[in-house]
Amino acid sequence: MxxxxxxxxxxxxxxxxxxxxxxxxxxxxxxxxxxxxxxxxxxxxxxxxxxxxxxxxxxxxxxxxxxxxxxxxxxxxxxxxxxxxxxxxxxxxxxxxxxxxxxxxxxxxxxxxxxxxxxxxxxxxxHPTLANKHVTYQIGSNLFNPAHEHLERNNQLIKLTTQESSLLQFFCQRPDEILTRDCISQALNGNEHQPLNRSIDMTINRLRKKLGDHASNPRYLCTVWRKGYRLTLAP
Amino acid sequence: MNLSSPLDSLLDILGTEGTQCFLTFAQPNIQQYHHDITESLKQKNWDAAAAMAHRFKATAHLYSTATLQNLLDDIIAKQIDILQHPEFCQQLLLEFQYIETNIDSFLKKTTLINP
The missing domain is CATH 3.40.50.2300 (Response regulator)
Incomplete structure (x- = not known):
């Protein structure tokens, strides 16, 4: 077929x-x-x-x-x-x-x-740089490479899934902005966030671990109560 | 089909169906530009006329004559002595009528082929 x-x-x-x-x-x-x-x-x-x-x-x-x-x-x-x-x-x-x-x-x-x-x-x-092929982001002591879907910290490579990499890149393009779950879902999946769907929250939790962030008191991917999440590149 | 030369650039870019679709959309806007530019010139509102001519020129170069584009350049440059000459508005009217007739004729022909 x-x-x-x-x-x-x-x-x-x-x-x-x-x-x-x-x-x-x-x-x-x-x-x-x-x-x-x-x-x-x-x-x-x-x-x-x-x-x-x-x-x-x-x-x-x-x-x-x-x-x-x-x-x-x-x-x-x-x-x-x-x-x-x-x-x-x-x-x-x-x-x-x-x-x-x-x-x-x-x-x-x-x-x-x-x-x-x-x-x-x-x-x-x-143009390679404009096509986002060689763009990297510094998140605290992490170096995030979206093209290769990995983080680098203390000379160690930490592999990200495509979903984690896409989500982190979306945050990196909007540092310090509060991003609602609706806005994240629209950008990544093209649809509204379903309240019972926990996939964004679970991806955030995994990203926090990979970034070396604290689950209860995160420095980079912070929860903004009743609104969404915010990424701080250099806390 | 024998098509008018001022529309050749547009036909080259969009093809016959695309040109038909674009000109159907553009026709009332072109008439509005004609009306608004002429009114601004009559009221000696050179800034408003220049701003409209600026905007119109962005696409008009693809379906109008070189003469109309020169007239638009005079409006944009606010050549007041030229703009106040009685023949200026008359020539502007003739050029607009020419492209409007061309568009009308093109749309009538193509509507018969692609209704």
């Missing part, structure tokens, strides 16, 4: 208040295996990103409310591993330099040809 595998869809978020550009890119990128989700202003990114991690963010500079450079700074501070491409109608070299200084991974001037955007997106996705 043969089986057909649907191609993996990369998740790209466009933050721009131009609905025609949304529609055009949504249709074009979908044909090339990128699922475009659209936000009309930067203020929407906080909620969005707490639910799911996109593979790439396309960020317009001229936005209603706070401008794209503000949100670029916020993203690079809170989610340094998510690549961001700035879009701007202005050709100002100064603005471009500020964007790149703030950590933008690329910069595209409007109007652009969608094919040029696609080429640049593919280039970013291929």
């Amino acid at each position: 043969s089986s057909i595998h649907a191609p993996h869809l990369y998740r790209v978020v466009l933050i721009d208040d131009d609905i025609l550009l949304h529609k055009l890119l949504e249709m074009y990128l979908f044909e090339h295996h990128y699922q475009l989700q659209s936000l009309s202003c930067g203020e929407e990114i906080r909620d969005f990103i707490s639910q799911q991690t996109p593979d790439l963010i396309l960020l317009d500079i001229m936005l209603p409310g706070k401008d794209g450079l503000h949100w670029l700074n916020w993203l690079k501070h809170n989610y340094p591993n998510i690549p961001v491409m700035l879009l701007s109608a202005k050709k100002s070299a100064e603005e471009r330099l500020i964007g790149l200084e703030f950590g933008a991974d690329d910069y595209l001037t409007k109007p652009f040809h969608p094919k040029e955007l696609l080429i640049r997106i593919r280039k970013i996705m291929r």
Whole structure:
């Protein structure tokens, strides 16, 4: 029996208040295996990103409310591993330099040809550091390597399961944030947390042990009463 | 099928069905841009006209004429002496009418083929 595998869809978020550009890119990128989700202003990114991690963010500079450079700074501070491409109608070299200084991974001037955007997106996705292939996180005395699904402490390798590694990476991308079980379940499983399902709590307990944390008084993966969990990278 | 050249870029990117779908969605928005830009120019609200022209230009280059794009550049650059010339709005109207007619004609043809 043969089986057909649907191609993996990369998740790209466009933050721009131009609905025609949304529609055009949504249709074009979908044909090339990128699922475009659209936000009309930067203020929407906080909620969005707490639910799911996109593979790439396309960020317009001229936005209603706070401008794209503000949100670029916020993203690079809170989610340094998510690549961001700035879009701007202005050709100002100064603005471009500020964007790149703030950590933008690329910069595209409007109007652009969608094919040029696609080429640049593919280039970013291929970049090893941006594709999260070599990213490591320091959690106290632990060095967490998501690509190899292991922790390293005192020159010892501690193997993680895929579920443990995914959960820990989700926390590492949001240090010091309180993450509810719903939000964790949505991000990892794509569905709401079922109150009787203890799998997240059990995975947290196993991670605490592997991190060398105390079960009753954890330093890294702390329980926030009636809310969820929070990771502190350097207590 | 003989298609209008201003839509060639869009057809190359999205194909005939995709272009049909996009232009069906875009048509009322283009008419709204036309109306809003013209009103802002009449009211001498150069900033509002420039902001709208900026936004419109992001996709308009794929389905409009070089002349319309030059007119949008003048609006974006707030070339007030050019914008206040009586012929400017007239030319803008003609260019918008041209692309609207093109889109309308394309949609009528393709709807007959892909209803």
